[in-house]
Amino acid sequence: MATPAVLQGLQDRVERVLAWADAAIGEGTGEDSAAGRALRSVVLPATRAAREVPGWPPVALPLLVGEVLDLDGDTAETLAAACMLHFASSDVIDDAQDGHLDAAHWPTWQAAVTAGVAAQFLAQQVALISVPEPQRAAVAAALGGAGLTMALGQRLDLAQHVALAAAGGEDVHLACARAKTGASIALFASLPALATGAGATTVTALRGWGEAMGCALQLASDVLDTLDHRSRDRGAGRVTLVVQRAWQRLAPADRPLLEAAWRGDAEGPSLDFLLQRTGALAYVRARIGALRIEARDALVAPGVAPGLAEALLGWTERTGSWETPRV
Numbered sequence: 001m002a003t004p005a006v007l008q009g010l011q012d013r014v015e016r017v018l019a020w021a022d023a024a025i026g027e028g029t030g031e032d033s034a035a036g037r038a039l040r041s042v043v044l045p046a047t048r049a050a051r052e053v054p055g056w057p058p059v060a061l062p063l064l065v066g067e068v069l070d071l072d073g074d075t076a077e078t079l080a081a082a083c084m085l086h087f088a089s090s091d092v093i094d095d096a097q098d099g100h101l102d103a104a105h106w107p108t109w110q111a112a113v114t115a116g117v118a119a120q121f122l123a124q125q126v127a128l129i130s131v132p133e134p135q136r137a138a139v140a141a142a143l144g145g146a147g148l149t150m151a152l153g154q155r156l157d158l159a160q161h162v163a164l165a166a167a168g169g170e171d172v173h174l175a176c177a178r179a180k181t182g183a184s185i186a187l188f189a190s191l192p193a194l195a196t197g198a199g200a201t202t203v204t205a206l207r208g209w210g211e212a213m214g215c216a217l218q219l220a221s222d223v224l225d226t227l228d229h230r231s232r233d234r235g236a237g238r239v240t241l242v243v244q245r246a247w248q249r250l251a252p253a254d255r256p257l258l259e260a261a262w263r264g265d266a267e268g269p270s271l272d273f274l275l276q277r278t279g280a281l282a283y284v285r286a287r288i289g290a291l292r293i294e295a296r297d298a299l300v301a302p303g304v305a306p307g308l309a310e311a312l313l314g315w316t317e318r319t320g321s322w323e324t325p326r327v
Contacts (some may be wrong), residue, residue, distance in 0.1 A: 017059050023041070025181075026124055043119065046058065046091065057184075061315070062189075064082040068305065079131070082191075086146075098158075143325060150177050159172075180218065185211070186211045190207050206308070213312075222242065226271070246274055246280035
C-alpha cells in the first residue's frame with residue numbers, strides 16, 4: 001500500500017512539477033509577456049491547490065501511478081505538469097461559464113476562455129513531448145477523449161442551473177459527475193500507464209477506477225457545497241443530486257419549503273434538516289460508498305499491474321476527499 005512516507009515523497013515533488021509547468025508557459029508564450037501573465041493566471045488556483053492539498057489528484061496521481069509502474073521521474077513529473085495544465089484549463093472555462101471568475105485576474109470572460117483554451121493546447125504539447133514516440137498516439141487520444149467527455153459533461157452541468165422542478169433526475173447527475181470529474185481522474189491515473197506502454201488491462205482498470213472514484217469525489221464535493229450557504233455553486237442555483245433527491249422524496253405540498261431553504265430564505269426551514277429528514281444525505285453517502293467499491297473492484301482484475309490497487313487504495317484513504325459531513 002502507498003505508505004504515508006511514499007505519499008509525502010510525492011508531495012515533496014510538487015515544486016518540480018510546478019517548475020515544469022511554468023517553464024512550459026515560458027517556452028510557449030516566448031516574448032509575449034501578456035500571454036504569459038494570462039496563462040499564469042489560469043494556473044494560479046491549481047498551483048495553490050497543488051501546494052496546499054496533500055494528494056491533490058492532477059499532480060499526485062500521475063506521480064503515484066508513475067512510481068508504481070517504474071516510469072522515469074522526469075517523465076512522470078512532466079505528465080503531472082500536463083495534467084495540472086489540463087485541469088487549470090477546464091477550471092477557468094468552467095468558472096467563466098458559471099460566472100465565478102476572479103475579476104482581479106480576468107477583466108472579461110472572453111479573456112479567461114481564450115487563455116483556458118491556450119492552456120489546454122499547452123497541456124497536450126507538454127504531454128506529447130514528454131513521452132517516447134511510440135506512446136504519443138495513445139497519449140494524444142487519451143487527452144482528446146477526456147477533453148471531449150468533460151466538455152459534454154459541462155453541457156449537462158450547465159443545464160442543472162435551473163429551478164428544482166426542471167432539474168434532471170439521478171441519471172443526469174451521475175452522468176455529469178462521471179463525464180467531468182470521472183473523466184479527469186481517469187486521465188490523471190491512466191496517462192502514466194500509457195506512457196510506459198502498459199497493457200490494455202492495466203489502462204482499462206485505471207480508467208475504470210478513475211471514472212468511479214471521480215464520480216464519488218464529485219458527489220462528496222456537491223454535498224459539501226450544498227451544505228455551505230457561501231458556496232458559489234449554491235449561490236448560482238446549481239442543483240446537486242442530494243437536493244434533487246430530497247425534492248423527489250418530499251410531498252408536493254412540502255417542496256416549496258425545500259426550494260426556500262435551498263435559495264437561502266432566512267425565514268424558511270433548515271436545509272440540513274430537510275436533507276436529513278428525507279434521507280437524501282444518507283442516500284448520497286450510500287451512492288458514494290458504492291462508487292468506491294466499484295473503483296476498488298476495477299483494480300482487482302487479472303492482469304492488472306501489481307501494486308496499483310494497494311497504492312491507489314492508500315491514496316484514497318489518505319486524502320479522505322470523498323468524506324461528507326454528518327449533520
